[in-house]
Amino acid sequence: MSTPKTLFEKVWQQHLVVAPANEPSILYIDLHLVHEVTSPQAFDGLRMAGRKLRRPDRTVATVDHNVPTSSVQDRLHILDQISSRQIQALRQNCKDFGVELYDVQAPEQGIVHIIGPELGLTKPGMTIVCGDSHTSTHGAFGALAFGIGTSEVEHVMATQTLPQDKPKTFRISVDGALPYGVTAKDIVLHIIGQIGTAGATGYVVEYAGSTIRSLSMEGRMTICNMSIEAGARAGMIAPDQITFDYLKGRRFSPAGDAWNLAVEQWSQLVTDEGAIFDRELHIDAATLTPTVTWGTSPGMVTGIDSTVPTLDPSASEADQNNFERALEYMALEAGKPMQEIAIDRVFIGSCTNARIEDLRASASVVRGYHVATTVSAMVVPGSQSVKAQAEEEGLDIIFKTAGFDWREPGCSMCLGMNPDILAPGERCASTSNRNFEGRQGRGSRTHLVSPVMAAAAAITGHLTDVRNWKFKEAN
Amino acid sequence: MIAINVLTSTAIPLDMSNIDTDQIIPKQFLKRIERTGYGEFLFYDWRYDLDTPDHVSERKDFALNKVEYKGSKILIAGKNFGCGSSREHAAWALTDFGFLAVIAPSFADIFFSNAGKNGMILVRLSEADVELLTHRSTSNPAHKITINLEAQTVTDDQGFSATFEIDPFRKYCLLNGLDDIGLTLRHESELDSYEAKHDEEFWLTPRVSAA
Numbered sequence: 001m002s003t004p005k006t007l008f009e010k011v012w013q014q015h016l017v018v019a020p021a022n023e024p025s026i027l028y029i030d031l032h033l034v035h036e037v038t039s040p041q042a043f044d045g046l047r048m049a050g051r052k053l054r055r056p057d058r059t060v061a062t063v064d065h066n067v068p069t070s071s072v073q074d075r076l077h078i079l080d081q082i083s084s085r086q087i088q089a090l091r092q093n094c095k096d097f098g099v100e101l102y103d104v105q106a107p108e109q110g111i112v113h114i115i116g117p118e119l120g121l122t123k124p125g126m127t128i129v130c131g132d133s134h135t136s137t138h139g140a141f142g143a144l145a146f147g148i149g150t151s152e153v154e155h156v157m158a159t160q161t162l163p164q165d166k167p168k169t170f171r172i173s174v175d176g177a178l179p180y181g182v183t184a185k186d187i188v189l190h191i192i193g194q195i196g197t198a199g200a201t202g203y204v205v206e207y208a209g210s211t212i213r214s215l216s217m218e219g220r221m222t223i224c225n226m227s228i229e230a231g232a233r234a235g236m237i238a239p240d241q242i243t244f245d246y247l248k249g250r251r252f253s254p255a256g257d258a259w260n261l262a263v264e265q266w267s268q269l270v271t272d273e274g275a276i277f278d279r280e281l282h283i284d285a286a287t288l289t290p291t292v293t294w295g296t297s298p299g300m301v302t303g304i305d306s307t308v309p310t311l312d313p314s315a316s317e318a319d320q321n322n323f324e325r326a327l328e329y330m331a332l333e334a335g336k337p338m339q340e341i342a343i344d345r346v347f348i349g350s351c352t353n354a355r356i357e358d359l360r361a362s363a364s365v366v367r368g369y370h371v372a373t374t375v376s377a378m379v380v381p382g383s384q385s386v387k388a389q390a391e392e393e394g395l396d397i398i399f400k401t402a403g404f405d406w407r408e409p410g411c412s413m414c415l416g417m418n419p420d421i422l423a424p425g426e427r428c429a430s431t432s433n434r435n436f437e438g439r440q441g442r443g444s445r446t447h448l449v450s451p452v453m454a455a456a457a458a459i460t461g462h463l464t465d466v467r468n469w470k471f472k473e474a475n
Numbered sequence: 476m477i478a479i480n481v482l483t484s485t486a487i488p489l490d491m492s493n494i495d496t497d498q499i500i501p502k503q504f505l506k507r508i509e510r511t512g513y514g515e516f517l518f519y520d521w522r523y524d525l526d527t528p529d530h531v532s533e534r535k536d537f538a539l540n541k542v543e544y545k546g547s548k549i550l551i552a553g554k555n556f557g558c559g560s561s562r563e564h565a566a567w568a569l570t571d572f573g574f575l576a577v578i579a580p581s582f583a584d585i586f587f588s589n590a591g592k593n594g595m596i597l598v599r600l601s602e603a604d605v606e607l608l609t610h611r612s613t614s615n616p617a618h619k620i621t622i623n624l625e626a627q628t629v630t631d632d633q634g635f636s637a638t639f640e641i642d643p644f645r646k647y648c649l650l651n652g653l654d655d656i657g658l659t660l661r662h663e664s665e666l667d668s669y670e671a672k673h674d675e676e677f678w679l680t681p682r683v684s685a686a
């Protein structure tokens with residue numbers, strides 16, 4: 001028998017075009033997702049060099065980062081000239097190079113990492129890249145998926161490959177039943193808090209264990225999405241029946257005999273018994289609590305029932321400086337109970353938590369309540385299809401009745417590149433993935449939370465432990 | 476990327492040290508969607524009179540604006556050229572303007588690598604040699620310099636001759652006009668046969684046609 005292999009090694013080997021000595025390996029790319037912000041210079045590079053886009057059939061584009069989410073009208077006539085030009089450029093580029101584009105009002109449009117899976121473009125065993133760091137999301141299907149820069153975008157366009165040095169492997173196993181009120185978002189925030197924002201740098205992480213196995217595809221995507229926040233090159237989860245059930249019948253999923261053959265192939269994509277990882281970490285799910293960030297990096301986390309941490313005098317000087325700067329920026333004092341932190345805004349959205357299940361979960365908290373008078377709250381579905389599905393289920397009514405703003409799909413307040421931004425000093429409970437200084441607008445203060453915790457905070461006006469929530473039934 | 480071996484051109488002298496990438500291309504131009512078209516913004520703050528209402532009147536005394544130097548493909552500058560921010564736009568602006576080479580006593584690291592990715596030849600000469608060439612190009616704009624990459628020499632029409640150092644792999648890439656994409660395409664035949672076989676594995680194609 002051959003040596004046992006990890007899931008990552010299987011996918012890696014299957015995509016090696018050539019591995020020359022003393023040079024990076026050339027890795028074949030199955031799917032290239034493109035959006036408006038990081039692609040224009042790449043398309044231009046192709047033009048300058050007189051090159052073709054090698055595989056338009058392996059390339060799919062959408063608009064998400066820049067599009068306004070306020071109304072269909074605002075999306076069709078974008079006021080910001082720079083955004084508008086960028087989107088216009090993508091349209092022209094896709095036309096010139098024969099790339100399928102899901103434009104602003106197309107039924108397929110949405111955040112690039114949400115539409116890939118929901119259209120069935122994302123499949124187990126693929127290599128997937130996109131000029132956006134949260135491409136790691138697609139790893140939830142057992143794909144090797146990672147973010148790339150503009151020069152690399154051009155490289156993939158021209159050659160459908162990337163020169164890559166082989167990363168190391170890191171298995172994070174989470175076992176046991178999830179305690180009440182703890183979600184996939186809490187798991188990944190906990191992991192980042194534990195290993196640090198550079199804790200997985202140089203590694204591809206495989207998430208394993210019974211807790212991970214029990215998660216839905218939505219939950220698995222949330223976890224893989226934030227792998228990059230721990231510095232990982234990519235996150236992966238082996239495909240299983242839950243994966244196959246999710247993919248079956250999707251627009252670009254195989255059908256009929258082809259489906260059976262595909263499932264047979266995908267079922268091989270598991271880490272073999274006895275395969276060796278460069279690093280391992282075990283987490284007992286019973287120890288997890290609903291988790292929130294208090295500072296300005298996704299690793300600055302604490303339990304919702306805890307307090308803003310105090311300075312660790314044994315930490316390095318640089319870390320102590322970091323800590324103090326974060327407290328000051330967030331306008332928080334050490335020792336303050338997390339639940340006493342009042343918030344101004346709530347953002348339920350982003351490629352981390354804007355799928356249908358996320359909206360269902362937050363709607364269940366919101367039902368029968370009203371947003372606090374001190375809070376302005378918004379729900380931004382991750383895609384047109386999520387939006388349509390939610391409206392079919394009446395979730396939009398629940399949110400709107402409660403005083404939430406129900407918006408059009410896009411990245412929205414995740415990154416402050418479109419009109420959805422926080423005012424300086426505003427504090428937001430956000431289901432997105434980054435709480436860096438200024439990420440949601442200059443001077444913005446972000447607390448990363450799960451969708452249910454964001455919903456609860458919107459109602460109470462402060463960070464809230466969802467484990468004590470009194471759910472109201474539909475009447 | 477074009478392959479360059481021998482480059483003969485007049486040269487524009489910028490007799491200053493520590494010319495940083497912020498000067499080469501100011502940050503307000505980084506929002507653009509193109510990799511091309513940065514040439515007109517090259518050395519923006521030095522090239523244009525910013526006090527005039529339209530902000531576009533050229534400063535006659537700045538070397539890049541002088542008609543005598545029009546079409547020059549070589550820039551001569553002081554030491555530590557390209558320091559500061561890592562923006563690749565600096566290299567884009569220089570090549571877009573028409574420069575194919577920069578001669579200086581030393582270059583900043585990141586700029587050095589960015590320039591290489593964009594096919595520019597960066598020539599390190601001694602301070603005395605750079606000074607001499609600067610002087611000749613300043614007093615006589617028609618002064619022509621020849622850079623021979625293969626031979627690693629710089630000569631001019633007045634008997635100047637010097638050699639320069641270059642990393643062999645970088646030289647190989649420049650001589651063959653290879654950028655990263657070019658390097659990958661050395662394996663094109665392997666890629667073609669890999670791809671043909673890989674395409675048969677329909678479950679790895681994004682838009683599946685049922686087998």
Ligand code: SF4
Pocket residue numbers: 064065111112113132134350351352410411412414415432433
């Ligand atoms: S939602 Fe945020 S993280 Fe996700 S793709 Fe958009 S900007 Fe990037």
